[in-house]
Amino acid sequence: MSINMPRLMRNIGLLVITGMLVLITQKVGLKMSILDAIPGMIIIILVATIALIIRDLFPKSIFPAFGWVTILGFLFSMPYNPLSVKFMEYTDKVNFMAITTPLLAFAGLSVGNKIDDLKKMSWKIALISIIVFITIFFACALIAETVLRLRGDI
Template sequence: MTVNIPRLIRNTGLLAVAGMLVLITQKVGLGMPILDAVPGMIIIIGVADIALVIRDLFPKSIFPAFGWVTILGFLFSMPYNPLSVKFMEYTDKVNFMAITTPLLAFAGLSVGNKIDELKKMSWKIILISIIVFITIFFACALIAETVLRLRGDI
């Protein structure tokens, strides 16, 4: 249960490269100033690094680092968190759609490397995908419903 420092440093470097791609994409596609979004990107990379450390500390957990990033982002952005105002102020300057471009590229590369394993699953992968999509849809709807009710919007 230790943190793999060399891997963390390598992953931070990869996150920094991806962050630069996001900022360039944001500048080219949306005309948004790069320097305004740098603090937000540093925060996002920091949250991702924290998630990687958590994953290293709990190696037997089946919960992926991406899940930890989601939970941490949720906790940092909650209105009751004293850090949320600054967290949101800086991260709002990083466009979500600009982040999805390299994220989807990396996801595609990771799936491409496991194409032989996917072939072995044959028709089962379709069934699993449908179950996952339906579950995620209803989970998101339930979360949205709960938050909207708590806020008094519905």
């Protein structure tokens, strides 16, 4: 159990570059202030860095760093967390849609690096993908339906 420092430093550099791209995209596309969003972007980069460290500390885990980021973000934003008010105040100034483009690009690159593994799965990967997409669609629809009913919107 040790942290791979060269890889961590390279990944932090990539996170910083991506953060700058997100802020620029936000400014150009949405006319949002870069200065207002910098603290939120720093927080997002710190959470992602913590997730990368956790991934290095548990190398045998099949849980990806992206999963750790999601869990950490969830924990930091929970109402019972004393940090949640400031966490939400700052990260709300970073537009979620501005983050999705580089995120999807990196996900595509990640999958592209494993193309040989995907070829070995042949037609099975298509079947699994369809099942996953359908399941996620209905799960999201069910959650949305439940939340909207609880709020009294439908």
